Amino acid sequence: MSAVPTSSARASLVSRRIGWTAIAVLALLLAMLLSLAIxxxxxxPSAVFDALxxxxxxxxxxxxxxxxxxxxxxxxxxxxxxAMAGTVMQGITRNPIADPGILGISQGASVAVVVLAIAYxxxxxxxxxxxxxxAGAGVAAVLxxxxxxxxxxxxxxxxxxxxxAAINALLVSVTMAVLTTKAAALDEFRFWQVGxxxxxxxxxxxxxxxxxxxxxxxxxxxxxxxxxxxLGEDVARGxxxxxxxxxxxxxxxxxxLTGVGVAAAGPIAFVGLAVPHIARAVVGxxxxxxxxxxxxxxxxxxLVSATVGRIVFPPSEVPAGVMTSLxxxxxxxxxxxRKAVAA
Amino acid sequence: xxxxxxxxxxxxxxxxRGAFLLHRRATVVAGVLAVLxxxxxxxxxxxxxxxxxxxxxxxxxxxxxxxxxxxxETLRLPRMTxxxxxxxxxxxxxxxxxxxxxxxxxxxxxxxxxxxxxxLTVGAMTYSVTSYAVLPYLSIAGGIAAAALxxxxxxxxxxxxxxxxxxxxxxxxxxxxxxxxxxxxxxxxVAQQAQVWxxxxxxxxxxxxxNPLTLALLVLLLCVMWAARAQRSxxxxxDTATALGVRLGxxxxxxxxxxxxxxxxxxxxxxxxxxxxxxxxxxxxxxTRTAQIPLLCSALLGAFIVVxxxxxxxxxxxxxxxxxxxxxxxxxxxxxxxxIIRSRTGGKA
Numbered sequence: 001m002s003a004v005p006t007s008s009a010r011a012s013l014v015s016r017r018i019g020w021t022a023i024a025v026l027a028l029l030l031a032m033l034l035s036l037a038i039x040x041x042x043x044x045p046s047a048v049f050d051a052l053x054x055x056x057x058x059x060x061x062x063x064x065x066x067x068x069x070x071x072x073x074x075x076x077x078x079x080x081x082x083a084m085a086g087t088v089m090q091g092i093t094r095n096p097i098a099d100p101g102i103l104g105i106s107q108g109a110s111v112a113v114v115v116l117a118i119a120y121x122x123x124x125x126x127x128x129x130x131x132x133x134x135a136g137a138g139v140a141a142v143l144x145x146x147x148x149x150x151x152x153x154x155x156x157x158x159x160x161x162x163x164x165a166a167i168n169a170l171l172v173s174v175t176m177a178v179l180t181t182k183a184a185a186l187d188e189f190r191f192w193q194v195g196x197x198x199x200x201x202x203x204x205x206x207x208x209x210x211x212x213x214x215x216x217x218x219x220x221x222x223x224x225x226x227x228x229x230x231l232g233e234d235v236a237r238g239x240x241x242x243x244x245x246x247x248x249x250x251x252x253x254x255x256x257l258t259g260v261g262v263a264a265a266g267p268i269a270f271v272g273l274a275v276p277h278i279a280r281a282v283v284g285x286x287x288x289x290x291x292x293x294x295x296x297x298x299x300x301x302x303l304v305s306a307t308v309g310r311i312v313f314p315p316s317e318v319p320a321g322v323m324t325s326l327x328x329x330x331x332x333x334x335x336x337x338r339k340a341v342a343a
Numbered sequence: 344x345x346x347x348x349x350x351x352x353x354x355x356x357x358x359x360r361g362a363f364l365l366h367r368r369a370t371v372v373a374g375v376l377a378v379l380x381x382x383x384x385x386x387x388x389x390x391x392x393x394x395x396x397x398x399x400x401x402x403x404x405x406x407x408x409x410x411x412x413x414x415x416e417t418l419r420l421p422r423m424t425x426x427x428x429x430x431x432x433x434x435x436x437x438x439x440x441x442x443x444x445x446x447x448x449x450x451x452x453x454x455x456x457x458x459x460x461x462x463l464t465v466g467a468m469t470y471s472v473t474s475y476a477v478l479p480y481l482s483i484a485g486g487i488a489a490a491a492l493x494x495x496x497x498x499x500x501x502x503x504x505x506x507x508x509x510x511x512x513x514x515x516x517x518x519x520x521x522x523x524x525x526x527x528x529x530x531x532x533v534a535q536q537a538q539v540w541x542x543x544x545x546x547x548x549x550x551x552x553x554n555p556l557t558l559a560l561l562v563l564l565l566c567v568m569w570a571a572r573a574q575r576s577x578x579x580x581x582d583t584a585t586a587l588g589v590r591l592g593x594x595x596x597x598x599x600x601x602x603x604x605x606x607x608x609x610x611x612x613x614x615x616x617x618x619x620x621x622x623x624x625x626x627x628x629x630x631t632r633t634a635q636i637p638l639l640c641s642a643l644l645g646a647f648i649v650v651x652x653x654x655x656x657x658x659x660x661x662x663x664x665x666x667x668x669x670x671x672x673x674x675x676x677x678x679x680x681x682x683i684i685r686s687r688t689g690g691k692a
Contacts, residue, residue, distance in 0.1 A: 097509065101516065102512070147684060148683065150684040156505075158505045158508055158509060161509055162453070162512070162679065163683055164512075165453060165512050165515070166680045167676070169452075169618070169675070170673065170676035172672065173617070176668070180666060180669075270516075318524060321520055321523070322520045322521065322524045325517045329513045333513060336510055
């Protein structure tokens with residue numbers, strides 16, 4: 001990086017990035033602690049540490065270890081997966097409102113799970129779900145981009161969002177057609193559809209981590225390519241990047257990550273929209289920094305949403321998917337108003 | 344009037360002392376649509392678990408004694424009437440909103456109006472409000488509230504169509520997730536009922552649902568006659584309209600409000616029957632080849648689409664009945680996709 005004017009400016013950028021990363025790590029630890037401590041019964045942080053470090057057979061320790069720890073771990077994984085998927089999608093489409101939820105990709109994954117796995121193939125295990133979720137996410141992503149990129153003007157934000165809405169409507173109609181004829185699937189579907197972390201056990205985490213790892217590797221491998229792509233397709237080509245490869249590998253990674261998130265927690269929207277913007281605001285546009293940052297902030301948003309959802313209407317709980325939507329829409333509105341997203 | 348003054352394609356009709364211009368092609372199209380609609384309606388009434396010959400259906404409708412009176416009049420007629428009304432309401436609503444926004448994408452089911460109406464209605468249903476005297480008002484309130492919110496947030500020194508659509512889509516997503524939340528709150532039976540309602544269904548609807556809607560729509564019909572006049576002035580460019588003394592802001596607001604109320608009302612009665620409000624006003628002007636969206640034709644077309652779709656929904660997987668919204672979405676979503684692919688200016692439109 002010889003283009004950087006002075007070494008002190010570069011040093012300050014690096015120290016700023018490291019500083020923000022440290023803050024994000026702290027925020028993540030705090031969010032995890034809150035997620036472990038707050039629920040239908042409050043457990044003091046000290047008791048949480050006690051339960052985690054020393055075991056113990058008290059009720060509180062049991063609750064923390066068997067219920068709250070799994071859902072927190074799953075929350076961290078799903079949040080990181082969705083946030084990174086959103087970052088990559090925004091990078092590939094060069095479009096500030098890309099998000100697995102808005103673009104209908106989560107819906108694709110979720111419909112594949114519900115319709116193919118639950119209703120027809122009678123698959124009820126998570127490892128079974130995951131493959132269907134990947135396939136659904138991939139097909140929906142390809143379809144969506146193919147639709148939006150056609151015609152003059154290319155893939156503008158409005159066209160992407162509309163293509164997402166259209167695919168969403170089509171998929172929902174297919175799902176409904178299946179669910180009306182298979183009543184038993186509806187009961188499983190309505191709880192899963194909303195996107196939630198509750199009731200996820202250790203099994204889930206241990207099953208999705210290999211897939212998450214694959215997604216992360218794929219996405220990380222195109223970080224430089226995404227930086228180049230941000231300068232425009234022609235410039236990226238001039239810099240020696242194979243644009244098509246970057247798009248395909250990145251898209252594959254995003255589809256895998258979305259599939260992981262959807263299979264584990266159902267379609268959770270807006271995490272992938274808001275987090276990349278926050279990450280870019282604090283560490284700049286370098287994807288080698290933005291991606292890890294997103295992976296740190298994503299879980300914070302998801303865990304905090306889930307925790308808030310648990311305490312607003314006790315004893316019942318607002319699912320995390322609803323909470324992220326309610327947080328995410330004002331964010332989208334602000335984004336659309338502030339920037340010249342239109343056009 | 345000298346023949347040269349009369350615009351091409353229009354016929355001059357004199358009735359007593361009044362005289363008005365009638366678009367020839369639009370009149371013919373409306374006539375053809377009405378005949379088609381009548382044919383589908385008779386077919387609708389005769390097809391079902393037991394087949395009633397069309398001749399018998401006509402006899403029942405004419406009020407003559409018939410052994411099939413119960414099946415036709417009590418079981419099938421209310422549901423068909425509701426379908427007709429809902430379809431016509433969506434058709435007009437879409438036509439009005441699309442006229443003002445000059446953009447096919449600002450259909451009430453894309454910008455969150457039907458989702459707002461649905462969210463409030465499903466919410467009420469899960470808290471065991473099932474009275475059909477209350478639910479329509481709730482859906483109107485929900486629809487108007489959603490439209491107003493989207494409007495307020497999209498307003499920034501003017502209304503940009505792309506911004507409006509984007510924010511509308513965002514709100515639609517949020518409202519849908521609210522709906523999902525309500526679904527998980529209710530017990531299983533309520534959930535199933537609400538889920539079917541949410542896709543838009545005419546199944547098992549009787550006069551109880553059709554009556555309030557009929558009344559409300561008759562009242563709104565008077566407003567639509569005003570709208571047909573106002574629509575013409577809105578279609579002019581802003582300067583000309585203002586110079587002619589049209590209060591553009593007010594007229595636009597009135598038209599949109601009317602459209603939103605119609606869409607919300609129809610949603611309240613039958614659930615969100617998606618994409619009828621997008622399709623009908625898009626196809627109608629292509630048939631009549633008029634610059635404006637013809638209200639009568641889109642109403643007829645909307646009714647035709649819904650009744651036909653419901654007929655198919657009943658028969659396609661018999662004995663299981665699909666919600667009619669599944670079919671309209673299956674037709675409408677590909678059309679929306681085609682619109683997106685074809686759109687020339689991408690963002691602005």
